[in-house]
Structures are given as structure tokens and as C-alpha cells.
Amino acid sequence: MLKNVQQIGKLLIIICMVLIALSSPALAVTPEENAASIEGVQTALTFVWLLIASGLVFFMHAGFSLVEVGLTRSKNTANILMKNFMTVVIGILVYWAVGWGVMYGADAAGLIGTNQFFLAGADNALWNGWFFQMVFAATGATIVSGAMAERTNFKAYLVYCVLMVAVIYPIYGHWVWSGADAALLTGAESPIVKAIGVASHDFAGSGVVHSIGGYSALAGVLLVGARIGKFKDGKAIPIPGHNLTFAFLGTLILALGWLGFNGGSTLDGNDPYMNLVIVNTFLAGAAGAVTTMLITWMKTGKPDPSLSANGLLGGLVAVTAPCGSISNWAAIVIGIVAGIIIYAGVMFNENTLKLDDPVGAIAVHGYCGSWGLISVGLFSIGIGNGILADAAYAAEVPGLFYGGGISLLLIQLVAVLCTIVWAFGLSFVIFKILDAVIGLRVSAEEEIMGLDISEHGIRAYPEYLMRED
Amino acid sequence: MLKNVQQIGKLLIIICMVLIALSSPALAVTPEENAASIEGVQTALTFVWLLIASGLVFFMHAGFSLVEVGLTRSKNTANILMKNFMTVVIGILVYWAVGWGVMYGADAAGLIGTNQFFLAGADNALWNGWFFQMVFAATGATIVSGAMAERTNFKAYLVYCVLMVAVIYPIYGHWVWSGADAALLTGAESPIVKAIGVASHDFAGSGVVHSIGGYSALAGVLLVGARIGKFKDGKAIPIPGHNLTFAFLGTLILALGWLGFNGGSTLDGNDPYMNLVIVNTFLAGAAGAVTTMLITWMKTGKPDPSLSANGLLGGLVAVTAPCGSISNWAAIVIGIVAGIIIYAGVMFNENTLKLDDPVGAIAVHGYCGSWGLISVGLFSIGIGNGILADAAYAAEVPGLFYGGGISLLLIQLVAVLCTIVWAFGLSFVIFKILDAVIGLRVSAEEEIMGLDISEHGIRAYPEYLMRED
Amino acid sequence: MLKNVQQIGKLLIIICMVLIALSSPALAVTPEENAASIEGVQTALTFVWLLIASGLVFFMHAGFSLVEVGLTRSKNTANILMKNFMTVVIGILVYWAVGWGVMYGADAAGLIGTNQFFLAGADNALWNGWFFQMVFAATGATIVSGAMAERTNFKAYLVYCVLMVAVIYPIYGHWVWSGADAALLTGAESPIVKAIGVASHDFAGSGVVHSIGGYSALAGVLLVGARIGKFKDGKAIPIPGHNLTFAFLGTLILALGWLGFNGGSTLDGNDPYMNLVIVNTFLAGAAGAVTTMLITWMKTGKPDPSLSANGLLGGLVAVTAPCGSISNWAAIVIGIVAGIIIYAGVMFNENTLKLDDPVGAIAVHGYCGSWGLISVGLFSIGIGNGILADAAYAAEVPGLFYGGGISLLLIQLVAVLCTIVWAFGLSFVIFKILDAVIGLRVSAEEEIMGLDISEHGIRAYPEYLMRED
Amino acid sequence: MAKMFKVEAIIKPLKLHQVKDALDEAGFPSLTIIDVKGRGLQKGIVQQWRGKEYCVDLLPKTKVEVVVTEDKVEEIIQLIQSTAYTGEIGDGKIFVIPIETVVRIRTGERNGEAL
Amino acid sequence: MAKMFKVEAIIKPLKLHQVKDALDEAGFPSLTIIDVKGRGLQKGIVQQWRGKEYCVDLLPKTKVEVVVTEDKVEEIIQLIQSTAYTGEIGDGKIFVIPIETVVRIRTGERNGEAL
Amino acid sequence: MAKMFKVEAIIKPLKLHQVKDALDEAGFPSLTIIDVKGRGLQKGIVQQWRGKEYCVDLLPKTKVEVVVTEDKVEEIIQLIQSTAYTGEIGDGKIFVIPIETVVRIRTGERNGEAL
Numbered sequence A, B, C: 001m002l003k004n005v006q007q008i009g010k011l012l013i014i015i016c017m018v019l020i021a022l023s024s025p026a027l028a029v030t031p032e033e034n035a036a037s038i039e040g041v042q043t044a045l046t047f048v049w050l051l052i053a054s055g056l057v058f059f060m061h062a063g064f065s066l067v068e069v070g071l072t073r074s075k076n077t078a079n080i081l082m083k084n085f086m087t088v089v090i091g092i093l094v095y096w097a098v099g100w101g102v103m104y105g106a107d108a109a110g111l112i113g114t115n116q117f118f119l120a121g122a123d124n125a126l127w128n129g130w131f132f133q134m135v136f137a138a139t140g141a142t143i144v145s146g147a148m149a150e151r152t153n154f155k156a157y158l159v160y161c162v163l164m165v166a167v168i169y170p171i172y173g174h175w176v177w178s179g180a181d182a183a184l185l186t187g188a189e190s191p192i193v194k195a196i197g198v199a200s201h202d203f204a205g206s207g208v209v210h211s212i213g214g215y216s217a218l219a220g221v222l223l224v225g226a227r228i229g230k231f232k233d234g235k236a237i238p239i240p241g242h243n244l245t246f247a248f249l250g251t252l253i254l255a256l257g258w259l260g261f262n263g264g265s266t267l268d269g270n271d272p273y274m275n276l277v278i279v280n281t282f283l284a285g286a287a288g289a290v291t292t293m294l295i296t297w298m299k300t301g302k303p304d305p306s307l308s309a310n311g312l313l314g315g316l317v318a319v320t321a322p323c324g325s326i327s328n329w330a331a332i333v334i335g336i337v338a339g340i341i342i343y344a345g346v347m348f349n350e351n352t353l354k355l356d357d358p359v360g361a362i363a364v365h366g367y368c369g370s371w372g373l374i375s376v377g378l379f380s381i382g383i384g385n386g387i388l389a390d391a392a393y394a395a396e397v398p399g400l401f402y403g404g405g406i407s408l409l410l411i412q413l414v415a416v417l418c419t420i421v422w423a424f425g426l427s428f429v430i431f432k433i434l435d436a437v438i439g440l441r442v443s444a445e446e447e448i449m450g451l452d453i454s455e456h457g458i459r460a461y462p463e464y465l466m467r468e469d
Numbered sequence D, E, F: 001m002a003k004m005f006k007v008e009a010i011i012k013p014l015k016l017h018q019v020k021d022a023l024d025e026a027g028f029p030s031l032t033i034i035d036v037k038g039r040g041l042q043k044g045i046v047q048q049w050r051g052k053e054y055c056v057d058l059l060p061k062t063k064v065e066v067v068v069t070e071d072k073v074e075e076i077i078q079l080i081q082s083t084a085y086t087g088e089i090g091d092g093k094i095f096v097i098p099i100e101t102v103v104r105i106r107t108g109e110r111n112g113e114a115l
Ligand SMILES: Nc1ncnc2c1ncn2[C@@H]1O[C@H](COP(=O)(O)OP(=O)(O)O)[C@@H](O)[C@H]1O
Pocket: D010, D037, D038, D039, D040, D041, D042, D059, D061, D088, D089, D090, D091, D092, D093, F030, F031, F032, F033, F065, F066, F067, F068, F104, F105, F106, F107, F115
């Protein structure tokens, strides 16, 4: 009986359509054609949105350059500019040839992608996706570059940069973002996910991008050692950067870039939750900046510019994982905690670990990245609940503070562990090898002379008379 | 009878739909579903457009920083960078907690909004709207910061900044943009609008943002006094800024930002009139720059860089109110007049009023903002006329030069008066109180030493040897 | 019979629609209405996309300024900033008044446009198109400004700039992009196109924008002569620029701008091929940068920063014409060749031609622009083939390496010839006249003093003590 | 031939304007200025960087050099001393150095005529 | 022991190259260069800022210092004078200052041997 | 009245810290520092710009000036020499210049008391 009705329906429709089609060309649009057009526009909107978001993230490389240049001495400026510049262009080529395939190619054992190298067989949708992912890829290496600035061998850095974009970043990325059933940290078939019962969540990469960069930087800083003159009798000596205007311009460019970084990470120009994502992003960043400023004000009686700028970045890094899964107030709390982590982390690194990280990259990207992952386990509202009623891309279950129990927090902690073990461990090995083969550090003479002269035979500002030490 | 037909119609449709739904899933798209999807895409396009526009406006804070830094001395650079940076982050937090509610919350007496504090109950549409409005909100304070640069107490400025974003800006904003029936300057029920017979129009904020900032700056400059050495025997002494490259980069960033500032202010990604708006914006800015350059060329024999840059900004500020309501040629005329105002205004402030405004903020934002409001009353074409045939958001009636008589001009003049009384008056009182409680100005010694050292214990460019005076 | 069926169909539909319309307002959406809405959204998406792309291209003027400033001496910085700044604002006004009409107005003989001056009769679609084209227009003049930096008379440059935007650029542009049937290089009715049998293709302006700028610069550099001290006994003496940070920031801003420059040039926000375009763009740029860096590394033992930055730009310029018509690997090859051209071109200009081009504009824009046009003839896949199956705006036929034979290569070579003859020839004449009437070059005394003081009575960085020579 | 001396004063940068103007008015327009950094009885100032304080003990100073004949030395010293004076530590010092010969490049004049 | 002198020349910055090369060719490669600002008979230049003119009376100059034994002083003066000469006001001055001792840090050599 | 001298040392910039601290410890906190460029036996360094090499023969140096009474001169020379020493070419030189008068601006004290 139903079948009959169906057939009659089909018949009726076909008749209708024939009649319509015949009757007048002006009226010849079917709902199905419209639906296809609508889908076309939706796709086009996603393309446009992601391309622009990619542009903003690409521009972040200018931001990183300026922050690093500003917070270091002018005798190493050309070298830092070149390192950051080559990082992007190497990133483009290597992520095209290898990185994307490793990250998003056909899954092998939940651990690594295995095809689509050189973007073989790409179409416009893939190019769009690649471009957005590519601009993220070089970021990890750039973070490392900042932390190791003013004493690292240029050639060794370039080789490291290739490996970062080809291997370190995309393999961890595969575990989280590949969408493979077995993807180590997020796939339904992954033993870890099965054991804990819930998938890990890292919206735009507090872990994938920032922690990976931050803990790789930790390995690098450890192995390359402190700059000459940084520690005297075990006490850290301030080495002021040469241009605060560049540092602040860079920071604001980075904040702008985060609009694309997080906003684009819904990967869908039609997902209204990009608004929640972006609002949370800026609330957390602002809270971080204010917090760090207040702490420095209390500690030394004067609000510190470069740490306040770090505070903004810390808040932004931290909220990058949870931004699509939490309320506004939680974003602010996350930002405040990030601001505290920035101050405490920078001091801890310098005073306790005796690490020399000129730009604070380890605290900003490493520690705040981990805090970001953890915060998902605390503040996640859960898809379908409250403001996330219609959300598509957020942490699925509620976190600890929203009655979701400990599971989400647990898997997030596992993710934190993975970033540390993977990024720190692998980078440590790579830097060790690079040190043996190429030499990780320039000579003391070259360092004192400045890497601009020793590595590039140039001065960044040849006309200004400036003190060498 | 009609009722019967309706019922038969409904029945037919329901039958049709059931048949269609049953017949084939592939064919199961109704025009209504399509219409809903289309609306979804339209909304998504608005979201995307406004988020990007917001990003560009956010980036204007980098522009303001660079212009202010560039036109002042290097001994105050870190302080200016911090002030502008904290202005944005404070703006984000305060406009979230208070400002938005005061501006767009439920209207009380046409004067003030009263709910939605902390964005209570927000959804994606509201977050989208908030984000766009938020990036505007901190601008007023930033304008003030520039005019009072090089001698204002950091703490007093921060407190002022909070009040600007929480009270001064959003209350005036409520009068113009809240959409409330009784909104003082635009609501149909407002006694002023009723009296004059037409609503005021301020497209993107020549008045709301720029005049408010400019006249607040006037109050501040008056109370804080001139920088040491600015006037000698009643004659203004030039105090050159330390970096023209920053000033020009900042100016170009501001111009870029205006694309979002004005373009986004249709608040609708589907409104084709964003094109007219943006074209008028850039025409006016260009006309302003050329005009000011020519005037300085004639006056001193050499085209002046920083005033020419001010000329561009003056044109942009002026056209911000009328840009959606006028023809191209009118935009150019408005820009030319703005360029004249810039030169005349800067000279008048310095020579006659003996005001010390290092960056020309009062002329750029105050005077040109007022000219922008007035120009609406002169050049408005009126919705439905000529090129505005399909316009949705423009001044409703024609202005004086388009046969609309004096009413529009009148209400625009009332708006100008309101900006002056409100911004100058309230800021004057606030600065007076701040001066009594915290102290508005640093000590002469601190000023001479530079605010970088006195307020932050830092130098912006510690490696460059530079003269202190 | 068919007619009857049609009539019955129409009748049925009308009945249906009446019934639907009567039955319920909520259901009153026809597929035709939806189709119209969809078209509206598609148009709106194009508007939004092109406005944003325009913004990015506009921002390139900041990039050009910074690169030029960074690679020259600080005593000419204010002058360079002013020149670039006035180029944009003059560009806006002149392209509005004249340029657009000459380029896109009603065609006369395939050579020139003849109406739409002052954008007479413009609607939103035209404003949108104008804005996008306008931001391209001033680029040519800016290129010239860089090559002739540090010794050219300001007034003469401004006059040249007007002519560039009013005549030189738009006439050549008319031949390629006007869409006129007779358009010299692309119209089906053009004698050249007829003779060769295929239209020339220049996607986003390797020729129209870059070669025209580059070969105009060649004429200017030839006539204005080398900077004092550039050649000693026929040997080129390096004159280092004063700020590499600005040069690199500028380069990254330019790269960002290219996203809009090439991505926007599909002129359709719904064309998915913008993704291919942008991916190819960045691949070529990256390949160019790496190539030039490696060459300098091999040649002098140290990787050269400013030439590597030029390498990126060379790759971007070259791929601007072919980016929508080629595969990824071809983009990389094109970039590599561009990187070689940059090094060889800069050396050839300096060592052989004894030309003094401080920023490398002739090699970057002239030579790489030509290579870009030629590469279309080699690597074009052809519309409808392979990845270009659905492409709308690409070179129509395959190039030499894709079995398309020699025709496409031939017409591309003709286009190269046209850019050289037209831009070099006309600019040569114009500069000659300007030299006679105004004087193209400042006096030796003014040049030694620096153009900042002589042309503007200002120093860009008055506080820094710096050597004059 | 009158003996000649270079009066070399290290002063606070912000006093330069006054010193310069005073010298001009008193008929000594010619001078040379050098940006220097100095340390004397004056303790350095405490600066901070990323939350850590450190002492900058070399403070920016301005060196003013005026070459005159012996009879003008005392007048110049008085002038500089009175205009550069603030009474606070760090006001600086004046050193007087003998000059053997002075030549004006443009004219080749020597010594007294060259001043 | 030959007496030693420091020849201190204040010249136009753009003449530095020539002076430096001339000294080198004449066998006096060793010298020290300082960026200074100076005022002499030469009037300052008028600059402008935001539409207002003002006079900058301290112009950038370069100080060249060469320490030599007495017998070389005149030669150096001649050399500098002839190469730094433009004939225009502002060409600068040369001051000759007695030096008591010279020490080469690297070797500890003194006086004549240290030069 | 004890004779006074200015000990003027041209040293490598990166040695400034050590020299400064050594002087301080030895009881000579007062000094003046000037950024200079110099050329001596040391060849310049080869730099490059846009693929072309060129020689910068004026290298950044730091001039340290300490004015003391005659009896301290030798001690200061020794101190500077030992701390500024690297043994490589370019270590610099020390010049000792007689000083006629010293005045402390703040107090008006002269000569020995002013040091
Ligand atoms: N003995 C000295 N040798 C060289 N320079 C000196 C000497 N004493 C003082 N100066 C210079 O004079 C400046 C001011 O000296 P200071 O002792 O602080 O002044 P005051 O004693 O008046 O407070 C110092 O910064 C330093 O540059």
C-alpha cells in the first residue's frame, strides 16, 4: 500500500515537473535545484571564511616575528627575521609535500596518515582545507625559534623546522584532528578513548599547536643553553629587548590572528557558534592581560609592558581548546588563570629551572596550552546543553564543574601528557642529533658579535650607533 | 467562501507534501525548507562579514598605538603602548560586563539601557552584535589617550578608560543606536525627534565614536595642561615625534580598519549598500589627505607628512556619519572640508586655545566628527531617492542641498550639541575628580625623565643612544 | 498539442500558486522567489569577498612603504612614506575620476574606454568592482616610487603618479581586462587574437599590474640616474637600508595582500577555484624565497635576508598570471624560476646595466612579471581539463607543456612585448617631459642632505643620532 | 699668542637647552655636543624587565665642548655652572683641557682667529 | 721622547669618507670617529613639524680623532683641511690637544711604539 | 696642587662591563662613556648587502674617560689594560691627556675636591 502511494506521489511530481518545465522557462526552478545552489553558497561561504581566517593566521607569522625581534637585542634582529620568514616558506612547501599527508592522509593504526603527499588528487575543498591547516603548521616551529633566539645555529634551526612541519606537528595532529576512527586521542576506536569512555577535545589547538610548540621549545632551550650573560652566580640577569613598539604591534597582530585561528576552526562558514568562539577568545585574552599586568604591578610597583603582552597571549592560548565549549564567564576565569600561569611560569623557568627563554614562549605556549586542554575537562558545558544546544563542534560531554564527572578531565590530562612526552621527547632527540651533526649553538664569539653579522653578514639597523653588549 | 478555498488549498498542499515526502528522500526538499536554509546562509554571511569587519576595527587599535607612538617622543613610548593596549583589553571586559547593557539593554526613558549586563542570556546573534560593538567601544578612550599623551598619570587614565567604556560612550550610544522607540536622538517617541520631525542619523559613528572621543579629549587636554616646553612666551614650540614610519604605518592600518568600521555598519552582510559606503569612505579620506597636504605646501613651502596623514583620518572621520546617505561627489566635498578643518583646527587649538594635543586628536575626531554629523544634514539624498532607491540604513530624508529643507540639518546640529555637552561636560567632571583623587598629571621630574621610566621602569629602545630633551 | 500541455501546466501552476498564496502566509514561498534570494546571497557573498580582498590589497600599500623604507637610508624615510601615501590617495581620486572610465568604459577600437568617468551612473555592483580595481591601480606607481627612491623630485613623482593611474595603467588594463570584444590582447575581435587564434591570459596582473610597474620603473631609473655613491669606477657599491624589520614586516604584509590580490581576482565569491588560486600563489612565493636564499647562500656563504624577501615577492609576482590555470607542481617550478630571476636580475641590473634600483623593483615586478605571463603559455592546463574541469576563469587552452602547442605561448609573448613597449616607452617619454618641465632629480646637495629635510623639512627619526652618509 | 682651552662640561641632557642659550647670549655660539653616558656620585636608576629589577648605573649625559682663549675660560665655567645647576646629585662636571692649535677648515685661519 | 698630540677635527659628516681615505693613503689608518652635533658660524637649518617651522641649530657633525707624534701634526692638519674643505660655512674646525701618554692595550707598548 | 689627567681608553664594547666594574671596585666609580667607531691595525669586517660584499672598516668601539689626579693615572692604566685585554687585534688604546681645571657643577668645588 505505502509503495503504491509512493509511486503515485512520484508520478504526480514527475507530471508536475514536466508540466512546469514545459510551461515556462522563467518558472523553471525546482526546489532541488535551489537546494543544490544553497549548498553551493554554503560551501562558498565556508571557502571564503576559511581563506580569510587563513590569511589572518598567516599574518600571525608577522606577529611572532615582531614579538621576538622586539624582545631581543638588535644585534640578532636580521637573524630572527630570517628564521621566522624561512619558517613560513618552509612550512608551506613541507606541509604541502609531507605534513598534510602525515596528518590527514589515510590512517594507519590511529597513529599516522599515509597518503595525499604532495596533495595528490586534491580538489578545491581539499585545497581550502590544506591552506587553513598549513598556516597552523609552521606556528610550532616559530614558537621554538623565539625561545631559542640569539644563540642558535641558523642551519640547525632550518633542519629542525623541516622536521617540525613534516613529522612532529602532523603526527600529533593526526592523533587529535585526523577524524580517523582509530585516532589516538579522539577516535571512537582508539584504545585510550575506549578506556576512558570519552574523546579528547582540542578545538583550535591549545595542545596540537601551542603545547607542541612550547614543549619542543623547552627541549631546545634546555639543550642550547642560556645566552652568554643571562645567569650570573645562578641569578638571572635581565637582558632587555630592543624595541617595545615592535613587541606590542606583534602582540596585537597575533590577537587579530586569533580571530581566524579560533574563529576559523569551526571549519564551517555557516556555523553560528563561531561567534561564541570568538567572544570567548577575546574575553580570555583580555582577562589574561589584565591579570598579568596587575601581578607585575603588585610585585614591583610598576606594571610591566612585555609581561602584560604575554598575559594576553597566555589567555588566548589557553582558551584555544575550550573556546567553543564554554560560557563567557568560564573564558574569563580561564584567562585569569592563564595570566597567573604566565607570571608564575616565566619566573619558575628563570629562577628555578634556570632556563633562558627570551620571549616567554614556554610559559605562553607550553604551560598555558596545557592549562587550555585541562580547562576543557573543567568548564565544558557539553553539546546539546544550554548555550550549546545546537553546537556541532565542541567537547561532547560536560566537564567536572558541569556535572560531567571526571572522564573528560582525565582524557584531557592524557592529552597533556601526550603533548609533553611527544613534543619534548622527540624534539630532545632531534636537537641532540642536530647538535652532534651540525652544532646547535653558534660560537661564543659569534654570539657576542651578534648572529646578524655572523650568520648573515649584515646589521638590521646599520645607521644607528648602538652599544654591542 | 475564501475560508473554504484556503482550507482546500491547505489540504492540497498537505497531500502534496505527504506524497512528496513519501515518494523519494532525494526529492524531499520543500521551498519552505529552502527558504529557511537561505535565511540561514544570509545570517551566516552577516556573521562572517561582521566578525571580519570587527577584526579590522580591532586592528585599528594597533593603528592608534602606532600613530600616537610615532608622533611623540621615545621616552614615553612604552607608556603609550601600554595605555593603548590596556584600553583594548579593559574595553573588552568592561563592555562585556557593563557597556553593552547600558547601550543596548532594555530602554529606560530613552536615556539608558538597563539589562543584558555580562551578556546574560546571549545567543550567537547577540555575541556577533556585541563583538562588533565592542571593538568600537574602546576607541573613544584611545582617542583621549593620544591627546593627553606624554604627561598623564597611568592609573588615572585606566580609571578614566573604564568609565569611558562603561558610561560615557554607551549612554550617548544608547541615544543614537539603541533602536529604542524613545532613544533621545533617533527614537520616534523622543521629544527631540518629535519636535524636529525627523530622526538624527549617524551611520557608523562620526558622533557616537569620534566626537565623543574628541570632545572628551578636549576636556582632558584642558585639565592636564600642556607638556613642559610646549609653549614659550605663549608661542607653541614644535615637539617632533620620534618615528614617522610608525605614524604612517598606523595611519594606513586605521584606513584599512575603516573598511570594517563603516562597511560593517550596515550590520547586514547582504546589504549591497556596503559598497557605496566603502567607496564614499575612501573617497573622502583621500580628498582629506590631498587637501591638507596642499594647504601645508602652500603655507610653508613644503608638504607636511604628519598633517597629511591627519588629513586622511579627518576625511574618514567626517564621512563616517554620512557615508551611506550621499553621492560620491559629496563624499569628496566632505573630505575636502575635513582636510581644511584639520589644518585650521590644529592651528586654532595650538595658537588660539593654547591646547597641547600631540597627535591632533581633537581636530581629527572632535571637529571632523561634528562636521560629519552636520554634513548629513546637507548632503543626504534620502532613502528611496536616486542611488538610495533600495537603501535600508541611511538618513531617511534629504538634506538641505537635496531639497529636504532644514529639519535634518537641525537635528544633526542638536546631535553635535549633545556630543559636546555630554562628552566634554562629563569628561571634565570625571577628570576633575580623578585629578583630586589620584592626580591627573605626573610630576615635572617624571615627565622630563619620561613616563617609560617613571611609570614602567623601562625604556622602549634601550640600545639606542638618544637625547633626552 | 505541446502548446496545450503548456497551457494546462501554466493553469495548474497558477491554480496551485493561488491556492498556496491564499492558504497560509507562512507557506508562501515559491521556488522562484527562493532562486532570487539565492542569487542575492551569491551576489552579497561576492561583494563581501571582493571588499575584503580589496582591503588586503589596499593594505599592500603599507607593505610597499615598509619594504621601500626598510631597504633605503633613514634620511629619505619621510619622503618615501609620503610618496607611497600620496600614491594611494591620488590613486583613489584619479582612478575614480578618470582611470576606471579609461579601463572599463565603453570600448573604442579595442584600445581605450570612453565613459563612466567620475563613476557616472554607478550602482552597488559597479562600486564593488571599482573598489577592487582601484586598489590595484595605484600599485604600479608605487613600484616606480621604490625603484627611484632617494633621489627623485617629489613634485615630479606626484605628476607621474597621476598619469600612471589615469593613463598608463588603465589603457594597458583595457587591452587585457576590459572584456571588450575588440580588446587588444584578449578580445575575440582583436586582430592580434584573431591572428594567433587564442586570447592572452593574465589572471590577476603579472603583466597588467607588475610588469607595467616594473618597466615603467626601468624607464625612471634609467633617466633619473644612480644615487650619488652607488657606483665607483663602474663598480656597484652596496648602500645598506636602514631597517630590516620594516622590510620584512612589509614583505609579510605584501604576501598577505596577495591572498586578496589573486584570490579576489576570480571576481566571484562563489567560484571554488579561489582555493586553487591561493594555494598556487603561496606555493610559488615560498619556492621563490627558498630558491633565492639558497643562491645567495651558495654565492657568498651567507643567506641574504633582503634578497630572500625579494625572492618571495618574485614568486608571487610570477604566479599572479598563471595561478588559476596550473597545477601545484607547476606553481613551485614557476616560483623556483622566479627565485633565480630575482638573483640574476638584480645582479644583471647592477653589474651589467649599471642601474640603481634600491629595492629590486625592476627584477621583482618587471622581470618576474614577464616570466609570469610566459609561464601561462607553458604550464596552462586548459579550461575543462583535469583539475580545471569546472573552472570559469583560467587560460582557455593548454600551454606548451600540456600539449597545447605554441599559440598560447605566442600570445603571451606578445603580451610581454606590449608591457615593455607600452610601459617603458610611454613612461620614458613622460619622465623626459617631467625632467624638462619640473626636474626629475633633486640637486646633489639635497640628495646628500636627504630628501626628508630638503622636500619636507623633517627627519623621520629626529631623536636618533645617526650618520649622514 | 693667547693660550687656548677646551671647556668640556658633562651636564644633564635636559639642561642642554638652557646652557646652549646662555652661551649664545653671552657671545659663545660655537660649541660641540656629544651624547654620552656617565657615572659619578649619582647612583644609577632601577629599571625593570619582565618583572625583574636591575640597576642601570650609566645614565645619559650630554657633553658640551667649547674651545676658547684663556681669558674666557672662567666666564664660560660660570655660565655653565649657573645654568646647568639643579642642586641635585648628577649635575655633572666641567673639565678644562689645554689646546695647542686651532684651525678653521674653511679659511685655514689659526688659533685666535679661528675661534 | 717625541711629544704627542691628538688632532681632533669636527667635519661635515658627508666628508668623512674622503678624510678617512686620505688619512689611510697617507699612512695614518688609525683613528676614532664620534657622531656629534655642533654649532658654529653656520646658522642652523629650518625644519618643520605639523605646519610650524623651527630652527635646529645643532647640526650633525663628525669628530675625527687622530693621535700622532708632534712631527706628523702639521701633515695631518693639511690633509684634513684639504679633504674636508667645501668652502661653505660649517666646514668645521681642527683642534690639537697635547697627549701625555699612549698605551696599546694588547701589547702594553707605550707612546711612540703604541701609535 | 696635584696635576690632573684624563685617561681616555678606546676599548671593545663588550669589555665595557668588566672595565667598569673593575674601576668601581678599585674606587674609581666616576667615568664617562662614549660610543665611537674606530680603525686601527684591526682590519674591518666584511659585511654583505643584497649579495654583494663590502668592508666596514670603522668598527664600533667604546671610549671610557676617567679624570683623576696624577698619582692615580698609572693604576687606572693598569686596571683598564688588564680588564680590556683579549690579546686580539683591536683591543684598543689608552690616551692620557692633561687637565687644567675640574669643577663640580653642583657644589662649585674645584680640582682635587671635585674629583
Ligand atoms: N672623574 C670623572 N671622570 C670622568 N667623568 C666624570 C668624572 N666625574 C664625573 N664624571 C661625569 O660627570 C657626570 C656627573 O657626575 P656626578 O658625580 O654624578 O655629579 P655630581 O658629583 O655633581 O653629583 C657623570 O655621570 C660622569 O659622566
